[in-house]
């Protein structure tokens with residue numbers, strides 16, 4: 331059998347796309363999220379919440395995170411005006427300190443570069459606001475890897491609705507795709523869009539729907555094998 335030419339190898343994943351959740355999946359953001367949330371809570375006269383607890387509050391957007399953080403910190407729900415003020419303080423602080431500690435998880439970028447070199451495309455599908463997601467990805471210097479960055483406010487509904495997932499599929503011209511996430515929200519959104527979902531078990535969770543995924547992984551080297559097999563034509 332003839333050896334494959336470089337070009338044939340380079341294009342074996344043409345038409346395939348990798349759609350990534352952001353917080354807890356592609357980038358370990360919890361320390362910077364916790365710092366911004368605690369800035370807002372402390373400014374309002376409340377106690378800060380430990381990072382180990384904040385990680386369980388991520389995944390449904392900043393407003394939900396602050397709402398839940400307020401209950402943990404103040405022992406009661408925030409009034410609407412308190413929440414609005416906390417949200418403004420959170421966003422100001424987060425915007426100015428978005429990647430102090432946040433870094434991509436080990437081997438995630440190398441894996442994406444490898445798949446892109448074979449003709450695949452990548453996109454981000456997050457419940458962060460689009461502007462925050464863009465700022466984070468640009469600050470980390472990896473925006474050239476992604477054909478689309480879709481946030482909670484990009485489409486009419488956020489994950490677990492399939493609309494943001496479908497928009498990513500459109501923007502990447504995908505004929506086949508996989509979703510990579512870290513929570514039930516991702517599993518639901520992927521399922522609603524008919525995509526296989528791989529889950530990072532080191533993310534922020536919660537994962538109660540593991541049985542409905544295509545597989546869990548503990549490191550991106552392992553993810554690379556799983557995703558490569560799933561995307562093969």
Ligand SMILES: O=C(O)COP(=O)(O)O
Nearest residue numbers: 352353389390391457458
């Ligand atoms: O809750 C958020 O702000 C975003 O979370 P996600 O990137 O995991 O969707």
Ligand SMILES: [Mg+2]
Nearest residue numbers: 351353354512
């Ligand atoms: Mg996540």
